Each structure stands twice: as structure tokens, then as C-alpha cells.
Amino acid sequence: MAPKRANARDITPSSAATTQAGPTTAGTVPAATGSSSTKPHKTSTASLATKDGWEQVVGTVWNHYLEDTPQRTKLIDAFMAFLVVVGALQFLYCVLAGNYPFNAFLAGFGSTVGQFVLTASLRMQTTAANKSDFPAVSPERAFADYIVCSLILHFFCVNFIN
Amino acid sequence: MTAATSSSSLDLLASGGRGKSSRTLLRVVILLFIAGAAISSRLFSVIRFESIIHEFDPWFNFRATKYLVSHGFYNFWDWFDDRTWHPLGRVTGGTLYPGLMVTSGVIYHALRALTIPVDIRNICVLLAPAFSGLTAFAAYLLTNEMTTNSSAGLLAAAFMGIAPGYISRSVAGSYDNEAISIFLLVLTFYLWIKALKLGSMLWGAVCALFYGYMVASWGGYAFITCLLPLHAFVLVVMGRYSTRLYVSYCSWYALGTLASMQIPFVGFLPVKTSEHMPALGIFGFLQLMALLDYVRSALPSSRHFQTFLWAAAGGIFSVGLLGLVIATSAGFIAPWGGRFYSLWDTGYAKIHIPIIASVSEHQPTAWPAFFFDLNMLIWLFPAGVYLCFQELADEHVFVVVYAVLGSYFAGVMVRLMLTLTPVVCVSAAIAASQLLNNYLNLKSPKPEDHTVVEGVDVTATKKAKGGLKSTSKPVVGIYSLLSKGIVVASMTIYLLLFVLHCTWVTSNAYSSPSVVLASRMPDGSQHIIDDYREAYQWLRQNTKPDAKIMSWWDYGYQIGGMADRPTLVDNNTWNNTHIATVGKAMSSREEVSYPIMRQHEVDYVLIVFGGLLGYSGDDINKFLWMVRIAEGIWPDEIRERDYFTPRGEYRVDGEASETMKNSLMYKMSYYNYNALFPPGQAQDRVRGARLPEVGPTLNTLDEAFTSENWIIRIYKVKDLDNFDRDHAAAAAFDRGHKKKKGLKKRGPRVLRTE
Numbered sequence: 001m002a003p004k005r006a007n008a009r010d011i012t013p014s015s016a017a018t019t020q021a022g023p024t025t026a027g028t029v030p031a032a033t034g035s036s037s038t039k040p041h042k043t044s045t046a047s048l049a050t051k052d053g054w055e056q057v058v059g060t061v062w063n064h065y066l067e068d069t070p071q072r073t074k075l076i077d078a079f080m081a082f083l084v085v086v087g088a089l090q091f092l093y094c095v096l097a098g099n100y101p102f103n104a105f106l107a108g109f110g111s112t113v114g115q116f117v118l119t120a121s122l123r124m125q126t127t128a129a130n131k132s133d134f135p136a137v138s139p140e141r142a143f144a145d146y147i148v149c150s151l152i153l154h155f156f157c158v159n160f161i162n
Numbered sequence: 163m164t165a166a167t168s169s170s171s172l173d174l175l176a177s178g179g180r181g182k183s184s185r186t187l188l189r190v191v192i193l194l195f196i197a198g199a200a201i202s203s204r205l206f207s208v209i210r211f212e213s214i215i216h217e218f219d220p221w222f223n224f225r226a227t228k229y230l231v232s233h234g235f236y237n238f239w240d241w242f243d244d245r246t247w248h249p250l251g252r253v254t255g256g257t258l259y260p261g262l263m264v265t266s267g268v269i270y271h272a273l274r275a276l277t278i279p280v281d282i283r284n285i286c287v288l289l290a291p292a293f294s295g296l297t298a299f300a301a302y303l304l305t306n307e308m309t310t311n312s313s314a315g316l317l318a319a320a321f322m323g324i325a326p327g328y329i330s331r332s333v334a335g336s337y338d339n340e341a342i343s344i345f346l347l348v349l350t351f352y353l354w355i356k357a358l359k360l361g362s363m364l365w366g367a368v369c370a371l372f373y374g375y376m377v378a379s380w381g382g383y384a385f386i387t388c389l390l391p392l393h394a395f396v397l398v399v400m401g402r403y404s405t406r407l408y409v410s411y412c413s414w415y416a417l418g419t420l421a422s423m424q425i426p427f428v429g430f431l432p433v434k435t436s437e438h439m440p441a442l443g444i445f446g447f448l449q450l451m452a453l454l455d456y457v458r459s460a461l462p463s464s465r466h467f468q469t470f471l472w473a474a475a476g477g478i479f480s481v482g483l484l485g486l487v488i489a490t491s492a493g494f495i496a497p498w499g500g501r502f503y504s505l506w507d508t509g510y511a512k513i514h515i516p517i518i519a520s521v522s523e524h525q526p527t528a529w530p531a532f533f534f535d536l537n538m539l540i541w542l543f544p545a546g547v548y549l550c551f552q553e554l555a556d557e558h559v560f561v562v563v564y565a566v567l568g569s570y571f572a573g574v575m576v577r578l579m580l581t582l583t584p585v586v587c588v589s590a591a592i593a594a595s596q597l598l599n600n601y602l603n604l605k606s607p608k609p610e611d612h613t614v615v616e617g618v619d620v621t622a623t624k625k626a627k628g629g630l631k632s633t634s635k636p637v638v639g640i641y642s643l644l645s646k647g648i649v650v651a652s653m654t655i656y657l658l659l660f661v662l663h664c665t666w667v668t669s670n671a672y673s674s675p676s677v678v679l680a681s682r683m684p685d686g687s688q689h690i691i692d693d694y695r696e697a698y699q700w701l702r703q704n705t706k707p708d709a710k711i712m713s714w715w716d717y718g719y720q721i722g723g724m725a726d727r728p729t730l731v732d733n734n735t736w737n738n739t740h741i742a743t744v745g746k747a748m749s750s751r752e753e754v755s756y757p758i759m760r761q762h763e764v765d766y767v768l769i770v771f772g773g774l775l776g777y778s779g780d781d782i783n784k785f786l787w788m789v790r791i792a793e794g795i796w797p798d799e800i801r802e803r804d805y806f807t808p809r810g811e812y813r814v815d816g817e818a819s820e821t822m823k824n825s826l827m828y829k830m831s832y833y834n835y836n837a838l839f840p841p842g843q844a845q846d847r848v849r850g851a852r853l854p855e856v857g858p859t860l861n862t863l864d865e866a867f868t869s870e871n872w873i874i875r876i877y878k879v880k881d882l883d884n885f886d887r888d889h890a891a892a893a894a895f896d897r898g899h900k901k902k903k904g905l906k907k908r909g910p911r912v913l914r915t916e
Contacts, residue, residue, distance in 0.1 A: 057457075064460040102430060106423065114416035120452065121363050121409040129459075133405045136360045145363035149413055152367055156420040 076123045080116055087112035103162040111157040115150065122146040192316055193302060197295030200323030203665060204291040206673035208334045211690070213287045216675040218716060218733050220337035221723030224286050226254065227263040227337075231270055231282050238263070239426075245728040246718065247740060248710050248762065256426040257736065261346075261379030262339050265289070290332040290341035297584075298323040300348040305588045307355045307557055308550070311595050318591030322348075326667040327535035327583035333673050340580055343380035348584045350376055350386055351564070354393075355557045357414065361406025366413030373414070374421025377428055384437050385581050389567060390414065391444035393560050402556060403451045415445045439486055446482060450475055520787040523577040532572075534671075535579055537663045538656050539590040546589025549596055561589055594653065601649045677720070679777070691775070697874035698724035700867050701766070709765040714748065714781055714788060715741055717768060730762055738791070745792035748827045749785070749800055755826045756862040756889065759879050766866060767877045771831045774838070774872040776847035782814060782831050783848065815851035829858040830877055833865060838872075861893040 069077070090109050099105050125134050125142035137145070207216070215224045230238040241255040266285050273280050301322035306315040322328065331340040350372045357365035377383040394411050397403065419432045419441070432438040454475055532540050547565045550558035564585045572582035674680065679691040701711065702725045711727045718732020731741045747758040759767070772780035781788075785805070792800045804821035807813050814828065822828055836844045836857040844853040863877040883892045 061457055061460045106430070106433065107420075110416070110420050110423075114420065117412035117416050117449075118363065121413060124405040124409060124452075125361070125363075130405050134361045137362055142363070145367075149363045149367045149417065152371070152417055153420065156417070156424060160420065160423055 076119060080119050083112050083116045103160055107157045107161040114153045118146055118149050193299060193319060196298050196319045196323045200294045200298050201291040203324055203668055204294060204333045206669045207675055211675055211678050213284055214335055214675050215337050216335040218719050222719040223262055223337050225723045227266050227286055228282060230263045230267045246722055246732050248728045248730050259339055259379050261375060262342055265342055286337045287335045290336050291334050293342045293345045294332045297345040297348055300345055300352055301587055304348055304352040305591055309592050311599060314591045314595035317595050318588050321539060321587035321591055324664040325583050325587055326664055327579050329668050330672045331580055335675055339380040343376055346372055346376040346379060354390055357410035358556055361409045363409055363413045366410045367417050370414050370417035370421055373418040377422040378425050387438055387441050389564060391441045393563050394444050396559055396563055397556060398451060408448050408452050411448055415441060443482060447479060450478055524575055527573055527576050536586055538660050539586045542590035542593045543586045545593035549592050598653055601646045691871055693869035693871050693873035697869045701725035701727055710763050711766045711768055712744060712764040713768040739795055742792045742795035745788035746796060746800060749789045749792055749825050751824045752826055752862045764879050769830050769875050771872055771875050772848045773846040777873055778848050781827060785827050814846055814849055816854040829860050832858055833860050861889040
């Protein structure tokens, strides 16, 4: 974490911002994708910080996000929010209606989670502020990687769906 | 072999003044030599004996491969095998790791397509040596990621190629899962390091693909599943979380887990068992870290806020852990498997799961084994780990974590020496090359005419100056040609001794097929003892194709593979109760065993008896495990204590306990054995015991076959008596006994107790 502090101001929001952008999903989302989105509620009650401080923080982050995020990145974020919603719906279905075709559930849920982290990776690699972390990865290369990985992912998912 | 290793150290000398391309050429040639050495040193068994599949498990793999080649992939995938575990059968396609068979099947068809007609057996026999060459190459790649010094990679490749710890599982004919999976293990680690260094999704995906291949090949994949998250976790705890870590870990985990679930045998395990939970937990944890990372970058000012974020991270981590514990106790997630427990508590298996403890390769490692298997690498290994500590980039943390974990596991279980070997080779190579480099290329205070390789060695020397105090002082003693010469010469001698040791160990300890035994005649010539194949051939030719053979599970795969007869139990020990049933039949009295055998439609009973030859791995020596395993299921009927003499000795001679003497196994082993010796002279050469003058009598079994050296004895189970007598009475009548009354009295009584 340490090296990040230097260029902290310029940094555009990372993956988790989307979950805050879609507060409707908070609280019901599954563990893997949603652990981040459930966090604000938990910490706000558990921590020593006052309610005002917390809201101020969220406000700052939100403004920071709106101001400093390029349009393309916002597109990615929208896709990620969509994935979170789809994943949450599947998880909800699994919890409420049972997990009978467990293969199908795992494949579907795995594909959303996998796609989510791949998209998050793409977002990290294309963000200008992270350039120093990825000297070998140009945005084009990142996108090509993303496509290949998604293809592999969905191949496995489709194969697993039974 | 000698040539390869010494040439790789020669490379250090040679690489001094060459151009880049010639050095690449040299490197390729050296790697080829190393691969050649690795392959050829594994051929002892083929040259000494013949091209034959070894041991026990490989016979199943071989049989499965033949099935795959002749029936095609889809039939193999859905294979239900009714010729094992009679009468249960085994869903073989869903309960094996198909990687090995598919690999050799692909090679077979590829060679066929190239119009090279090769017998599938030869592919199976030579698969492990071929892959060992690739493993050496993978070790080269992995080591090159650790150090900028390319000679270290070459040394690692050479070590990996000939280290006995790896050879033990990959000689020609040892057609086991480990044959290919050590290569996959090392390559997966290499790809992981590569992905982590570059922060590349693609490398992560390739890593996941090879991880999937590894999962398809060997149950040891759990080692990777635990090691990579541990590495990631250690990095995070060290405060080294980076977006590169996120990208590589997440792409590996997301793809790798899905890939692993494609294997029917693994199926839902990655989301259901505790072994896989660390990986999932770290995956979630990294998501959280990514969020925190972002939030913190958005709010650089508030220090207070930062600590509270940390508290949030810790809180969620512990909530997750708590959730895991609750889910485990509530039964959503299966608790750790027995084999896993025995990794933490070496006494666990012995108490709870005798079937696991009974396998010799699950025993804790003896100290000499480390030296025997790794020789001088074992003392270079800590030095290499120390050098990794000095640099301690992300990849060096990996070596350290791997070294700690691998050493522990190798100490707990003999077979896990295999997973330790790669890291030992890598870090030993780092240490050795550092040493050689320093002493070969060390610059004296006054500049010499040494051309330094790419500035690479400059850093190496600098590093050494930082590390070793002695080199940082401007004392001339260490720079003199003499001191350099002595160090380099002694290192070379060590390397040569290492090669000698490896060759010696390989040829003496690890190249025996154990299906064919070799002994020396008094004149020094070799005498082949081929009882196993003799007996299996007899079964193949003299019994019905569906005659059920009962034997202890060790021989199940061989009977299936060589005799092609159905068996009751085999080395795939999936059903403990079934094995215990066989154990009970073997360890009970005839009157108890006979109904069991009838119920299981046993036609023949096969046992291994080493008493005549002094072959110690026989069934009487394994007998106590049969008793223990049977006792686990029927504690009322079988008691281990009964098989010992009142003084607590395990004896087979006249003083053996009554239970022992009446057990079916004892009777089968020593039946008619007296006839070989003059009266009263019968002797068991394994246990050094003189047997009682009157040998045991068998009523319910007929001796059907005994091999040349009495190693294998096969008995036919008698059918029911034509006159509806019990077998004891019938046998007594046949022997012409006059005490019919007494025998008749004895007959019903024993039947009732059963």
C-alpha cells in the first residue's frame, strides 16, 4: 500500500467505487463481490467515527469519483455495477429458492464474479494513475488480455453449466 | 550426467567473454544436455529389467490408459468399472485424475498421426522421464525469475533433473500421477511469479490453465491451492498489496477455480471443503483491499480515517473467518479431510483412520531421508533461502513461504518430499551460483581484465559486498587466485560428488520395478525373481474371465492390470468398510471367513508370502493393518490384542496366539509349508521363526497355485459340500479321520458363534 500514498490525489476510484455507486445492492450482495459494499454499514456502526464524519467521507469519495473519472472508466464501472446486481440476484435466488442445479448456479455466479474481477483488473490496468504498476501492460494489451481471459472464463462456465 | 552438470558450471567460465547470441545457443545446448541427463538417468530400470510398469498404482493408470486408447475419450469419461470393488463397482471416470491418461493418450494419437507406431505401454513407461526433462526446464524458468543470474537457472535445471527426491517418483515405468504433476507444479509456480511480476491478466490466465491441468492430474494440487493464497496473504500483511497482486491473484483464482471444477472428481470441492477455503477467503480479502486502496487514495489527509479503515478490514476479515467456522460447523462446508489432519497431527491417522496410516508413504520422514534424497542440496537450501531474504522482492517471499511450508510437509509425510524438492533445487541453485559467481568473477580492488556479463554480475558482486562482510573489506587475501581456486575447486568436487550420489541412489534405490525382484547369485550374476507375473499369468490363463479374486488391497491394481480379473478391493481405497470386510475375512477363523467369501462370490484368494525367500513386504507383515482396519468396523469381533502373544509379541511360530494360528491369513501362508523342509525344520526366513511341526489345515479352501519362490499363493474357495456337510467335517472325512464324533460336535458349535 505504501507506494500509493505518493500519487494519491490523482488516483481515480478503483473497482469498489461501483458498489457504492449502486447503494441499492448494499446489504444483500454475496460475499465475494459484495463484501465491499456491505462494508460501509458495518463500519459506520462499529467504528469510533461519528456519523457526520462517515457521511462526509462518503461524500468526498463520491465527489472525487464524479470529478476525476474518465468517461470510459465510468462505462466500465457501469458494467461492474450490472455484474454485481446480476450476481446478487443469483445469490438471492440460491438462498430463497434453493440451489438445486448447483452446477448451473455455480457456473452463473462464477461467471459474474469472474467477469467482475476481470473487469476490475482491466479498470486498474487502464487507469492512468496505476501506470507505474504496470510498465509492461499498455491499455490495448490490457484489453486484449481481458478478452482472452473472458473467453476462457465463459468457456469454463458454459462447460460447467450442465 | 557428469558432463551436463559440470558443463553448466563451465558456463560460468565460458559466458564471460561471449556475445549474446552464442550465449543463448550455449544455454539451449546446456538445457538439452540436462534434459538428456535427466531422461537417461531414469532409464536404469528399463535397462536392468525391461520396459515394464512398476509398483501398484501405475498398473491402474496403465489399465485406464489402455481403456482410454481403445474406447475413446467419452467412454473413458463415463467409465463405470464393474471389475473392481466387486460387487460395488467403481465410477472410475468420476473418481480419478484423468490428466495422466489423457496426456499419454494424446501423445499416443499424435505419434500415430505422425505414422510412428508406438506401443501404448512404452509411452506409459517413458512418460515420466520425458516429463522430467520438461521439469528441469520449468525449474530453469522459475529460477530465472528469482535471480538475474542465468547460471543459477541452469544449475537449478541440473539439480532438478537429477535430484533423487524427484527421481524416486519418476523413473521409467513409474507411471504415476506425480510423473507429470511435478512438472505442472513447477510450471504453475513459474507462471504465478510471472503474472505477479507483470500484473498481467494473460499470465494469470495461463497460470490458471496449468493449474487446471495440475488439478486434472494429481490430488496434490491442494498444495498450490494453499500456497498461492498464503503467498498473497503474506504479501498483504507485509504491506505489499499492489494492483499487480490483485490482478494476478484474481485472474488466477477466478479462472483456476472454474477450471478445477471441470474435473468430475473435484467437482464442487472448491466451494465446499475447507482445504479450498483459504483461497476463497484471500480472494474476498483482496477485493476488500482493493476497495480500501481506492478509498485511501481518495482521502489522503485523514490519518485517523486510515486506521479505522484498517479496523474495518480486520473486522470484515474476522467476520468472514467466523462465518467460515459457522458454515463448517453447520455442515455447509466439509471439514478438513483425514489426510489433511494427519499433516498437522502425525498421530491422528494412526488412531482414527488406519487405512491412511497403513500406507508406508504416509509415514513421517526419517532424517536420513533428507540427505539421501537431496544430498548436498539440503545444506545449500538454507543458504539460498537466506539469499532470498536479502533481496526479498515479491518473488523471493514466495520462495521463503514455499520453503517453510514445503519443509514442514516433507517432514510430516515421506511422499511430500516430492513437493519440497523443487524449492530446494531452486534455492540451492541460487546459493551455488552466487558462490561460484562471486569467486569466479570477483573483481580485485585493482581492476582486472574481466569482462562482466551484462552488468549482471556487477549487481551480484555488489550484493555479495552488502551481504558477506568479508568481501566488503578491501583485504586482498580473498581476491587471490589461490583462495578463488580452492573455493571453486571444492565446489566443483561437491557438484561431482552430488552427481555420483544421485546416480548411485537412482540405480540402487529407485530403479526397482517391485513387480520383478532382483537378487544376486553367489557368483555375482543377477537372478530375476518373477513370481508376481508368474502368478498373475496363471490367473489369466487358468481361471474364468469373471473369477473374483480376493486379496489385500495392495495387489488389487496389479491383479486388475496384469491378470485382468475382478477384485474385491484395490489401491483406490475409497470404501473403508469394504476393505475392512476383506480384512475381517483374512483375519478371522475359517468358519467366519467362509460365509463372507461366499457372500462376495469370491472364487480365489491371493496372498503374498515371503517366508521362503525372505521377502519382507508380505501379507503376514501387513497382517496387523488388516486386523486394525477390520477392528475399526467390527470392534466386537476382531481385537488386535488377540493376535499377540500374552507377552505382547507378534509371533508366527509355535507360541503364536490361538487367534493368530486360526486366522485365515496365517493358515493360507503356512499351509503345506512344512512339506518343503525336513520334519520340524520349517523356518520362516522373514521373521526368523521356526514353525510348529504340524502345519495348519485348511477346510474351506484348496491350494490352487503357488509360485516358484512361494511369494504368491492362490487358493480356490471350495463350493458347498455335495452332501451338505460343513467343510470341516468333509475335509476330515477326506483325510480319513476316524474321530468323526468329535469333529461333528465341533462343527455346529463354531457355526453358531459366527
